[in-house]
Amino acid sequence: METAALLAAARVAGLRIATAESCTGGMIAAALTDPPGASHVFDRGFVTYSNAAKVEMLGVLPATLDAFGAVSEAVAREMAAGALARSGATLAVAVTGIAGPGGSEFKPEGRVCFALARGGSVTSETCDFGALGRDGVRRASLHHALALLAQAVTTGA
Template sequence: MSLFPAETARLAEQIIALYRARGWMVATAESCTGGLIAGALTDVSGSSAVVDRGFVTYTNDAKMDLIGVTPATLATSGAVSRETALQMAHGALYRSKANVAVAVTGIAGPGGGTADKPVGLVHLALKSRSGLILHREMHYGEIGRDGVRLATVQTALELLMEVVQTAA
């Protein structure tokens, strides 16, 4: 029995199987999900063949110290931005042995939103060693903190599936 919704658990199982078959490894860089993406993947037996490492970079200092997000990016674009998500994915990829890294940063709520960056806004980025870069800007809305976080995990897993299917 998984800790995650059935659809998310099935997707994580498929990712582990497909990545294992290719000999690929994954790294995660997570802010608003606090490690839930890595948790969904490692909920699958045998995931140690696929999951290299996960970075939980909740604060700006952690984003800079652990995965190399630049102070200039945080100052000009903010922690919740396309630019930050892309730098998080890049940093996680090159600070790991992974072939693919996925990164998320957003506003889960219930507070913290603004007119420009409302609750439910999440930026997801994926980068592969082959040079593929994906970005998604999601507006989940005010579906509750747990809802935003679980929806973000699902979208992140969908990105991981997309990259392995694209390479097929």
């Protein structure tokens, strides 16, 4: 679904969207605000690249960061829930990952964790895009986040 159609469907559904981004650095918010009329649906975006920003802006618990690391579904879920709680949005997407270059044996380049928060529900998933290079991982993350939002808007999930 193209971004304009996603926004139109969200508007019909009466949804407001917020983003919480780490490795994408605001790319999702930029894509959502590109089409005219985005202000009817897009509430705000949080770019929380550092762990301190995740804690201060989104309320991610330091204990969660210590236990699981920034690139984890646990942190993505807290990011999404925090974006929802700190905005006028009814749907939030969060992204945190290893864009590269680099990574580790346990968290390789291209691993990205996503979460969606809506109402009292938060879901998460991890994608391993592989070593696509920094730009490739960030673009793949952008497209996946938009697809998650489109699915949530069209299915009501």
